[in-house]
Amino acid sequence: MIRDYVREALLNERRSGRKILRTLKGRIVRDIMHVITGQLSKVSVPLAEYSDHGYAEEDVLSSYELEEYEWEKKIAGSDTPEFYPTISVTVVVVENSSRQQFNVSGESVEGSSIEVLVELPTNWPSKNFQALHAELGNTILHELEHLSQIGGLMSYDRGERYYAFDVTGEPQSGEARNYLLDPSEVAGHVIGYSEGASSMEDLRSRLRADLETYSRLGRIVEDDVEVVLSGWMDWAKKNLHGKKFK
Numbered sequence: 001m002i003r004d005y006v007r008e009a010l011l012n013e014r015r016s017g018r019k020i021l022r023t024l025k026g027r028i029v030r031d032i033m034h035v036i037t038g039q040l041s042k043v044s045v046p047l048a049e050y051s052d053h054g055y056a057e058e059d060v061l062s063s064y065e066l067e068e069y070e071w072e073k074k075i076a077g078s079d080t081p082e083f084y085p086t087i088s089v090t091v092v093v094v095e096n097s098s099r100q101q102f103n104v105s106g107e108s109v110e111g112s113s114i115e116v117l118v119e120l121p122t123n124w125p126s127k128n129f130q131a132l133h134a135e136l137g138n139t140i141l142h143e144l145e146h147l148s149q150i151g152g153l154m155s156y157d158r159g160e161r162y163y164a165f166d167v168t169g170e171p172q173s174g175e176a177r178n179y180l181l182d183p184s185e186v187a188g189h190v191i192g193y194s195e196g197a198s199s200m201e202d203l204r205s206r207l208r209a210d211l212e213t214y215s216r217l218g219r220i221v222e223d224d225v226e227v228v229l230s231g232w233m234d235w236a237k238k239n240l241h242g243k244k245f246k
């Protein structure tokens, strides 16, 4: 059937787009770890010192712009990548004496770059590089997903179908309604957490744990945990096609 063929082709294209994204994510995360551990010669792209971070110099452990990651992009209907835009990644590592654990946050700048802030506790007693590596993976995938949603880096199939999901119930908190259930954020959170998850159930518990943190911090009401989770999981079921999510 022609229709089945088209469906299959679409699915394959989505899968290979994701694979390219995961490979790019892996490379960026390795490079960021090299920056954190001071092994600058191992970074896979040219880098430059970055001073426009807005932090007091004595708090900054390292700050670099990693330049020119090639991103193989595909165009609808083609089997092979057709153009190679580049993105840059800014990494700022600061010491934050008020933290007991590390914290990673990210931002994306439409069409061009990702900014990553890594906050480490003073002397970082646990030095849990494995956990930091995993958290960076989540953050980078989340931000790459945002870059793929708009502008010159927009990936194939970012239309109405892609952003559709159902929610059970009405969210009460503004942050749940306007941020966590914003369609581009739903995709960002699910894609970010999907990488470390071993199954759909594992993904569900990771997403729930994230939402429980929002609730514990008072950013959403407790009832919104299940409401937001229902939307995230519905999107996951419609859009994650990897074997582990069957």
Ligand SMILES: [Zn+2]
Pocket (backbone or CB within 6 Å): 142, 146, 184, 185, 188, 189
């Ligand atoms: Zn986001």
